[in-house]
Amino acid sequence: MRVSEAAEVSGLSVDTIRFYEKEGLLPSVARDQAGRRTFSAQDVEWLTLLYWLRETGMPLEQMRHFTELAKAGDATIPERKSIFIRHTKELQRRKAAIERCEVVLAAKIAFYDRKRKGWKL
Amino acid sequence: MRVSEAAEVSGLSVDTIRFYEKEGLLPSVARDQAGRRTFSAQDVEWLTLLYWLRETGMPLEQMRHFTELAKAGDATIPERKSIFIRHTKELQRRKAAIERCEVVLAAKIAFYDRKRKGWKL
DNA sequence: CGCTTGACCTGGAGCGGCTCCAGGTCGGTA
């Protein structure tokens, strides 16, 4: 699979994939004889994971660390697991922030509605 | 109220408040005779709103536009309201992404647990 | 009354995380 298809499937942009490779966030990327990146199903799964982690705010540095662990083999599974558990907690924090914001916005909207009514009366 | 206190109450950093002023995101900031910014309760409320909008991903450009509308008076209330409604929808999108990511992480964690069990048997 | 301390000021550099662009290479189709 070539980079544009990998991008489409994973949700990342082509530029972001190249950038991630440069930054060491991809465990390995094969090239064909013409020097073009080729992605296996596994590679694309990895990209998709990165997509979700970034989409939900994990810093590149942490993703890079995670990549190093994955490259180092099964012995690092406990640490990788704990990274995911920590990120899950972070997601709860973010969800709470969103919900708090929803309340704030709902209050503002209600305020505007009351004001509008005031004009009409 | 001075900038450090306004920062503490609003959740923004002092640097971010100064940056937002420079970028035209604050409708007006008074200064004392020594040239220091002073914030009224209203100002702090505004900062807090900006905090929540940024925390949940609204771009500065949109916040700037919103500020302009607020400065222009009550006639712009319908547009301001529609900005909030749009952002509320964006929040739903983001919450869905977080929930999707939670599922992905839970699956990964379960996978690690199965693998760990495999070792022990 | 003067001195120090610390909160504030400004302008500008640096950084994370992309995104876009110029200029070039290559392979598959008409």
Added chain:
DNA sequence: TACCGACCTGGAGCCGCTCCAGGTCAAGCG
């Protein structure tokens, strides 16, 4: 065989801060 489009690289640009140097000022203490 000549082209077209997808790929390549290196580097500039952009957003949204964050940090720093170098300076001003007011308030509290000796």
